[in-house]
Amino acid sequence: MKSRGQGAIMIVSSGAALIGIPGYTAYCASKSALTGFAEALQAESVGDGVTISLCFPPDTETPQFERELAKRPAQARALMGAAPPWKANAVAEKIVRGIDRRSKKVYFGFSITGLGLFGPLVKPFVAAWFSRRR
Template identity: 75%
Template sequence: MHVVVTGGSSGIGLEVARIYVRRGANVSLIARNLDQLELAARDLSSTLAAGQGTVAIQSADISIEAEISAAFAACESRFGPCDILIASAGMVEPGRFDEQAGSVFAQQINVNLLGTTNAVRAAYAGMRARGRGKIMIVSSGAALIGIPGYSAYCASKSALAGFAEALRTEAAMHGVSVSICFPPDTDTPQFVNELPKRPPEARALMGAAPPWSAVSVAEKIVVATDRGRAKLYFGFSITMLGLFGPLIKPFVFAWFRPRHKR
């Protein structure tokens, strides 16, 4: 089995890769930073026992279609066709819309939305031709409710939900499952960098719940991928937003707005 993980050099992607490698899968990690990829590969390889899987790395900017296509070709040349894609790569840069540079806004759209679709495109054609394969798209709980200071992130991650739903209906006719998950705050290097920039309004809306561990999130993602679940929510709040968002959010915002007028 060949598993490709984008954003696999750290955080959720790295922990997903660890699970599959320990199962005996061949795992390809794709990320932009080659130094971090090499560290991740050494980390995974150092924990493997005899008979467990193999790790390979490819550096690519997922927002550039030619780079991700070339990276996939190299991965499949080594390990064979991609059986499972975990599209985990993403970025977040908090900032109020009127204060954030357009280039920073666009970068989040390019990485989170177009980067994910680039990765899916690279894997999907082969899966469709073979009549099998699994795709898991890692979105965010921020896709389910508008968070002040996260306009670009919310836009890019919520767009993934529409993309996954549309592709799922196409892919099901060809034996390919398409899933999407909505993780909560997760203890990753990206979260550590993001948290000091989080506006107070966002902190108030999101609450003070501690972040989940990357291991816990990864374990649920792998189970959901195995089962071909259409959607995976995490925790009570995100599950309620996912299932009953149109009913819940008017009450949330009615409570929030009078308390946080600028």
């Protein structure tokens, strides 16, 4: 891609990269690490014609999701259970649109978009909510 002077890479993270979710410590950490990775690649690719994008998909209807739901901790269910999962084809279409538009970041739905754009302002309220539920 670099030698051709054009291309696009979409790194698939998760809405879990945007906020710590009880019971998902390793998952949140690994997905958050992708943000730093993508931002570093974006900085390295300036002027190369290669777009590095990062998307934060929500819960998505897949066989893996069905297995995960059976083991989801109660606190995580309280946070994540409010929004219904997206259909896999809808997630795929939004990712393709993000690539076509050369978007740097692609958020899904109201909650994830809100966390992506306003996370530092919203996270203290979410943390307070969790502390009251313990």
